[in-house]
Amino acid sequence: MAVSQRLDLRQAQSLVMTPQLQQAIKLLELSNQDLAAYVEEELERNPLLERADDSEREAPSEAAVDDGNPDRMLDTKEFGDREQLPDAKDSPIDADYDNVYTGNSAGEGSADFGEPSGQANWRVGAGRGDFPDEDGDYQETLTRDLTLREHLEQQLGIEIADPTERLIGLQIIDLVDDAGYVQGDLDAMAERLGCSLELIVSVLKKIQQFDPVGVAARNLAECLALQLKERDRLDPAMQALLDNLELLAKHDRAQLMKVCGVDAEDLADMAAEIRSLNPRPGYAFDRTEVQAIQPDIMVYRMPDGSWQVELNSDNLPRLLVNQQYHARVNGKAQSKQDKDYLADRLSAANWLVKTLHQRATTILKVATEIVRQQEMFFLHGVKHLKPLIRRNIADEIGMHESTVSRVAANKFMATPRGLFELRYFFSAAIQAADGADSHSAEAVRSRIKELIDKEAAEAVLSDDQLVAVLKNDGVDIARRTVAKYRESLKIPSSVQRRREKSLRSA
Numbered sequence: 001m002a003v004s005q006r007l008d009l010r011q012a013q014s015l016v017m018t019p020q021l022q023q024a025i026k027l028l029e030l031s032n033q034d035l036a037a038y039v040e041e042e043l044e045r046n047p048l049l050e051r052a053d054d055s056e057r058e059a060p061s062e063a064a065v066d067d068g069n070p071d072r073m074l075d076t077k078e079f080g081d082r083e084q085l086p087d088a089k090d091s092p093i094d095a096d097y098d099n100v101y102t103g104n105s106a107g108e109g110s111a112d113f114g115e116p117s118g119q120a121n122w123r124v125g126a127g128r129g130d131f132p133d134e135d136g137d138y139q140e141t142l143t144r145d146l147t148l149r150e151h152l153e154q155q156l157g158i159e160i161a162d163p164t165e166r167l168i169g170l171q172i173i174d175l176v177d178d179a180g181y182v183q184g185d186l187d188a189m190a191e192r193l194g195c196s197l198e199l200i201v202s203v204l205k206k207i208q209q210f211d212p213v214g215v216a217a218r219n220l221a222e223c224l225a226l227q228l229k230e231r232d233r234l235d236p237a238m239q240a241l242l243d244n245l246e247l248l249a250k251h252d253r254a255q256l257m258k259v260c261g262v263d264a265e266d267l268a269d270m271a272a273e274i275r276s277l278n279p280r281p282g283y284a285f286d287r288t289e290v291q292a293i294q295p296d297i298m299v300y301r302m303p304d305g306s307w308q309v310e311l312n313s314d315n316l317p318r319l320l321v322n323q324q325y326h327a328r329v330n331g332k333a334q335s336k337q338d339k340d341y342l343a344d345r346l347s348a349a350n351w352l353v354k355t356l357h358q359r360a361t362t363i364l365k366v367a368t369e370i371v372r373q374q375e376m377f378f379l380h381g382v383k384h385l386k387p388l389i390r391r392n393i394a395d396e397i398g399m400h401e402s403t404v405s406r407v408a409a410n411k412f413m414a415t416p417r418g419l420f421e422l423r424y425f426f427s428a429a430i431q432a433a434d435g436a437d438s439h440s441a442e443a444v445r446s447r448i449k450e451l452i453d454k455e456a457a458e459a460v461l462s463d464d465q466l467v468a469v470l471k472n473d474g475v476d477i478a479r480r481t482v483a484k485y486r487e488s489l490k491i492p493s494s495v496q497r498r499r500e501k502s503l504r505s506a
Contacts (some may be wrong), residue, residue: 001008002361010200013277019157020351020355021094023351023352023355024355024358024359024408026265026358027355027356028357028362028403028406028407029406029407029409029410030410031381031410031411032294032296032312032315033066033294034410035315035317036315036317039317039356041320042319042352045350046328046344046345046348046352047325048321048322048325048342048345048346048349049319049320049321049322049349049352050319050320050322051318051319051485052318052319052320080422081364084258091133092190136326144174146175146285147285148178148180148215148282148285149173149174149176150212151285151418152173152176152207152210152215152216153170153173155210155211156169156173156210159206159209160203160206160211162201164195165199165202165206165327167193168193168195168199168200169187169202169203169206169207171189171193172189172203172204172207172216173198173207175189175215175492176216176282177282178282178283179280179283180212180214180215180216180217180223180280180281180283180355181216181217181218181219181282182204182217183225186200186201186204196280203464204216208226212278212280212281212284212285213226213227213230213278214226214227214277214278214281214284215281215282220245220279221242221243221245223278223279223281224241224242224274227277227278227281228242228273228277229446231489233273237260237262237266237270238260238270238273240260241256241259241260241267241270241274242258242274243259244256244259244260247259248271248274250496250499251496251499251500251502252499253267253499253502293412293419294314294315295310295312295315295412295413295414295419296311296312296315296363296367296411296412296413297309297310297312297363297364297411297412297413297414297422298310298311298312298369298413298414299367299371299378299413299414299415299416300416301378301416301426305451307371307372307375307378308370309364309367310492311363311366312366312414316356316360317356319352319353319356319402320353321346321349321350321353325413326342326345326346329342330342362399362403362407363407363411365399366393366395366397366399366404366407366408366422367411367413367422368401369393369397370388370393370413370422371391373386373396374386374388374394374425377417378415378416378417379423381417382442382443382446382449383443383446384443385425385427385436385440385443386427386440386442387427387428387429387430387439387441388425388426388427388440389426390404390405390408390426390430407422408421408423408426409422409423410420424442427440427441427442428440428441428442429441430444430475430476430477430481431476432474432475432476439474439475441485444470444475444477444485445485445488445489447470447473447475448466448470448482448486448489448491449489449491451466451469452466452486452491452497455497457498460494460497460498461494463478463479463483463486463494463495464485466482467479467482470482479504
């Protein structure tokens, strides 16, 4: 057989992960905080992007928005003011990648998303949070709370006058962790400072009298002892209880009564007082600001019984492409390099605005379908949460399952029943014992917690008994599954619960 060379031409379709496609996928799974940070970076990087501000810019007239010019790029506020979502044929994020993600050449910014199809209403309001007085010096209003270290150092300067003891005290304070415990070897400190261990322990005892009570303890028992001593409750029986905290953790009431030399009533009082103490006194100075969760979707019950699903306008970034600035600068650009740069920035700006709009509409489509399929949950609670997988949503709205998965990540929905992450509504199915509809795993977990919360001290339910009760309720579930769900709820075993209930009732 002769070997020869030849040139063939073949046609094939393939999906290429263009930079634009990668950007769209990245934006889709970002939380609203991460998205805001990303938008801030783009505003700094791209001179043609600016934040839409109704107070400084006249809102475009209706004629200007719908002037029929296909080359005009609407800003994200104008996108949001459209009353309805675009039709499914108008390029959802996971469909028609060639047209959606590579259709714009440099300098083009078409935002023709087609006519609305009436799938769901959504509204976007003006941004909030403008400062009332632009002339004020806001740095004067900034404050900072003392750290635990600074608080202890202030007391050290007041309570201890001897310079040597102050030096040792500073070294001890350096060893205090965020919870208020001394983490370090005092013997090694004595060797390093060239002083006796007795002197270091003496200074430590003085620091242990500082505020907060219980600070600078070397272990949990010492921390609790310092607080009990402050209350004048550290008697021999209580000290014996502190020396046997492992028995208290196991709820071994008989052994504790024997070790402490008290009856059941006194032991119950002592255990209650131990529970009232603070095992981490240093956390009182942990001033880390907690970030409140801002919902991405708002769900309301309408007077006619239907559900209104809206995007949270406060979380939607509002950007526009400054076409006038581009035209002015581009007219003055002389070199090819400058013109190429401006064309690249214009294309990137147009693309970002379009991608943010598609991200919003995709999130709204997924959320609307979730509300439709889980309506019984919104009406009657967690017991009526249906088994639901991402493929069910993807099939209904005509998107890929991976797109639904990205939308469900880091997105929260505010509902009449509380704030839920979108992932909460996706739950595995557990077969029904009587052949009826399957039960949601989350609903079964809720039922297990309800049964355990209602159990009496003399009738603690074992995992086998929980299985029997659930089967009577029509849930076909294995014992190991009940144990797994119970552990995921941080609920101890029946033996531990029985000991704890008997100790509290004593």
